[in-house]
Amino acid sequence: MRVLIVEDEVALRDSLKGKLAEAGFTVDVAADGEEGLFAALEFPLDVAIVDLGLPKVSGLEVIRRVREQRKSYPILILTARDRWQDKVEGLQAGADDYVAKPFHFEEVLARVQALLRRSGGWASPELACGAVSLDTRAQTVKVNGAPVELTTFEYRILEHLMLRAGEVISKTELTERLYDEESERDSNVIEVLVGRLRRKLDPQDSVKPIETLRGRGYRFALARSSTA
Ligand code: CA
Numbered sequence: 366m367r368v369l370i371v372e373d374e375v376a377l378r379d380s381l382k383g384k385l386a387e388a389g390f391t392v393d394v395a396a397d398g399e400e401g402l403f404a405a406l407e408f409p410l411d412v413a414i415v416d417l418g419l420p421k422v423s424g425l426e427v428i429r430r431v432r433e434q435r436k437s438y439p440i441l442i443l444t445a446r447d448r449w450q451d452k453v454e455g456l457q458a459g460a461d462d463y464v465a466k467p468f469h470f471e472e473v474l475a476r477v478q479a480l481l482r483r484s485g486g487w488a489s490p491e492l493a494c495g496a497v498s499l500d501t502r503a504q505t506v507k508v509n510g511a512p513v514e515l516t517t518f519e520y521r522i523l524e525h526l527m528l529r530a531g532e533v534i535s536k537t538e539l540t541e542r543l544y545d546e547e548s549e550r551d552s553n554v555i556e557v558l559v560g561r562l563r564r565k566l567d568p569q570d571s572v573k574p575i576e577t578l579r580g581r582g583y584r585f586a587l588a589r590s591s592t593a
Contacts (some may be wrong), residue, residue, distance in 0.1 A: 366481055366525060367391040367542045369413040371401030371427060372443065373420055377466075381414065384470045385477075389504060389521055391545050398422025405431045409541040412477055412484075415460070416443040417451055425458045432459035439480035441473070478502070485528035487589075492527045495587030496572050499527050508566055518543065519562045522555070526575065526585040535582035559583060 368390045372378040375396075382392050393408055395401035398419040405413055405427060413431075417424035428440055442455040442463045452463045462476050478501055482490065492499045496509045504520055506513045515523065525542055526534060540552045559575060566574050576586040 366411045366521070366528075367393070367409060367545070368477065369393045369395065369401070369404050369408060369410050371395045371398070371405070371413065371419065371424065372416040373397055373418075374416075381470070381473065385474070388474055389517060389524075391521075391543055393545050398424065398427050402427045402430055404546075406434055406436065408546065409538065410436075410438050411542065412438055412481055413440045414443065414473065414477065415440055416445070417455060418445050425454055428455065428458040428460050437484075439484050441476055441480060443468075481528060485530075487528065492524075492530070493590035494527060494530050494574070494585060495590065497527070497566060497574050497587060498590075499524060506566075508572065513565055515562070515565060518558055519565065522558055522562055523566075526583060530585040530587070530589050533578055533582050533584045538582070 368385055370378055370381050370392065372381065373396055378394055378396065382394050385392050393404055395404045399421040401415065401419065402422055415424045415427055419427070424442060428442070431440070439461040440459065442460040444451040444455065444463055444465050447465050455463055461480055464473055464476060478490065482501065490501045492501065497506070499506050501524065506515055506520065506523060521543055522539060525539060536552045536555050539555050540550050544550045563575055566572065574585060574587050576584045578584060
């Protein structure tokens with residue numbers, strides 16, 4: 366999952382970046398509203414965290430312009446003061462949720478994860494599709510109740526596919542979600558990782574959780590056991 370952080374306070378931005386990366390996110394950062402708006406419109410994001418008080422272009426303006434451009438990924442706002450007006454204006458501009466500063470990182474993480482689940486149509490943090498279940502909080506995966514050990518990248522691919530179970534996800538989209546703007550990308554790596562993921566989830570080749578659609582991408586093929 367790829368997240369953009371738009372925050373002008375260096376220490377806060379760095380701390381969010383480090384902790385979100387540790388939590389398995391691909392992280393892009395912007396230090397003011399202008400950079401933030403560019404990244405928010407140009408990068409293939411799954412979610413954005415936007416501080417309201419920003420230099421150059423305000424957080425509210427960033428959110429309005431993003432929504433005007435029909436970008437629909439969820440946005441979490443950070444409000445500096447505990448002013449109800451800021452929250453209302455932020456939500457009216459098109460944000461989906463807010464956290465008031467100062468906050469504990471765990472609260473931001475929980476809200477971001479909840480926004481991603483809801484935008485994928487999931488109500489609970491446990492994504493269950495047939496024999497495969499994935500816990501987005503613990504970042505654990507089970508097949509028929511038995512734990513499966515995945516690497517960080519394998520987990521990220523599976524989480525992305527399962528959050529959008531039933532949809533076709535292109536190789537380009539997966540690659541863009543796994544690497545930030547500064548990393549070198551290679552979509553052949555995705556094929557290798559998906560192949561490994563398949564063998565780990567389905568060593569007997571009997572469950573067939575991930576379908577390949579030639580020239581189009583991948584689809585998590587098992588039906589959702591629970592939905593929002
Ligand atoms: Ca600020």
